[in-house]
Amino acid sequence: MAVSKTLAKSLTLNPERQEEADADFRLVERVQAGEVAAFDALVHKYRERIYGIIYNLTSNCEDAADLTQESFIKAFRSIGRFKGSSSFFTWLYRIAINGALSHLRRNRFRRYFSLEKLADEECNPEVLQALLLASESEKRTLVNELQEKLNEALQKLSFKHRTVVTLFEIDQLSHQEIAEIMECSVGTVRSRLHYAKQQLQAYLKDYLN
């Protein structure tokens, strides 16, 4: 019976997340039994989210691609030791965030942003509408400018604050999930989020209401 030990933590996960954690754990068990192809399913499930997290932490799409690969390779190497005391998702996120932190420490003097293009269909129309009293032709330029400003502002935050904002506002994780990933209390997450948003408000005051 492949049920993760995270059942013991069911109070911290909603039923949907719990089901997901158990499905992940079953895949992990298959990988541990030698079925390497099962790892592909985990990669396909999480690659975009892991990439997104790392990209938003580093603001560099080339670095994000490399670090995402490294995160999965590290997970693949260590999966034999994964016992299910946390969900696979939490464990993988920790690997990715620690990898990004090490990378940023190694390259602390480098400030090179390379940004992903915005997927048109997901550009929030309300934002565009609210932002722009400009002509259609100017929209793209202004959105790109905004994208740059936002990334610059995020990079001015400390790593911990940036991580909390990224996980909460962009990846839409709950305070509880973030607390588990960052191994701190929910209160600490709330307080970091509050402080980080205050800082961002200040950095982006020219663009915000």
Next chain:
Amino acid sequence: MQDNHSSKKSSVTLEQLLHLKRAERPDERFWDEFDRELHRRQLATAVNVRPWYTRFSGAGLVALRRSAPFGAAAAALLAGFVLFDQHETDATDAPTAPAQIAQASPENVLVVLPAEQFTARARPITTEESPVSIRVPSELTQAQFVVHQFELPPAPARPWKTVASPNMLTVSAIDRGEGFESAGWATGPALRAPANPGAGSF
């Protein structure tokens, strides 16, 4: 510019700006390349098993740097580990280390690992040229592909568990007999992601 900013300030919130970042993402071509590269690195990881003492090398180096009085002792200990591991490698029936195979093996060499030794310290017991057969669809006669890993049905009698090759193989070089009952999955220029990777023959 300031005028521009004034107009932008009308009603945008920080949350809306942050949500805009969800739309920053790579396209499908990026993920195709990503998968290919990840499989390549996974394969290298599977074949390139690190000796166990390398896990201690990082910690050992930090200790040497930070603590001079213990430096000599740490170095001696590390050297001891290395010598001990070397001695064990010499004593084993398998003279070839996985790392050497990954770097130097020619095409069409398959590495066969005994099931009970497929651990972090496993050593391949044989390396033979094209010693196995796999089922290959006829349309792939001349195709090149990478044999990543074969998953065989559990059979206690089998002396081996996993077969992996770090190199490109040509189909024409592979015997088409019935030596293997099932194969895992393969990727390559002529064999894109199979519909059901890992299940049955390809």
